[in-house]
Amino acid sequence: KAGVTQTPRYLIKTRGQQVTLSCSPISGHRSVSWYQQTPGQGLQFLFEYFSETQRNKGNFPGRFSGRQFSNSRSEMNVSTLELGDSALYLCASNSGVQANYGYTFGSGTRLTVV
Amino acid sequence: GNSVTQMEGPVTLSEEAFLTINCTYTATGYPSLFWYVQYPGEGLQLLLKATKADDKGSNKGFEATYRKETTSFHLEKGSVQVSDSAVYFCALSDGKRGALTFGSGTRLQVQP
Numbered sequence: 368k369a370g371v372t373q374t375p376r377y378l379i380k381t382r383g384q385q386v387t388l389s390c391s392p393i394s395g396h397r398s399v400s401w402y403q404q405t406p407g408q409g410l411q412f413l414f415e416y417f418s419e420t421q422r423n424k425g426n427f428p429g430r431f432s433g434r435q436f437s438n439s440r441s442e443m444n445v446s447t448l449e450l451g452d453s454a455l456y457l458c459a460s461n462s463g464v465q466a467n468y469g470y471t472f473g474s475g476t477r478l479t480v481v
Numbered sequence: 482g483n484s485v486t487q488m489e490g491p492v493t494l495s496e497e498a499f500l501t502i503n504c505t506y507t508a509t510g511y512p513s514l515f516w517y518v519q520y521p522g523e524g525l526q527l528l529l530k531a532t533k534a535d536d537k538g539s540n541k542g543f544e545a546t547y548r549k550e551t552t553s554f555h556l557e558k559g560s561v562q563v564s565d566s567a568v569y570f571c572a573l574s575d576g577k578r579g580a581l582t583f584g585s586g587t588r589l590q591v592q593p
Contacts, residue, residue, distance in 0.1 A: 415580055459581075
């Protein structure tokens, strides 16, 4: 069965612009989580969506937002980009019923802000 | 809050050597514990997991035992291969927040 698909794989944006990243979870998975990975801060949780509702949120500014559609696909948006937003953004999906089943990650979107 | 502490890397080993990567955690309740692996340029792959005390997770020759008394989940492999070179992340889920808390990662380099 298909894994978690993230698009695009690479993105270069200019400071001040906004960006939208996309994530398609494993078929049947209703929970989608987003993480930011940087060399300095490691892996940090952004937010989780379940059945089109944001269920949990990490400690990121309001410039970071997301949504989930009825087919469980999710998008993440970052507005007014800063140089520090350069990172690998990872999406993970889970059935949403049992967190201890583990999460399946996509290959990520590498965002570079110049 | 929850936290995961991993040993600093990089860990450099010769092929067929024994591997241990230490992981300890702090969490309320009874978290589930995971090891993920990340190869260059890729996302995270679930390597193994354990959901309760004394559970042993295993996969591809890797093993880790959930030790509640020492709040640890150390990763071991009896004989590493060059293809095991990657970054390994220990993580926990308390099941309530719907999110994983990760350690800082340990880079493993296996030399032929």
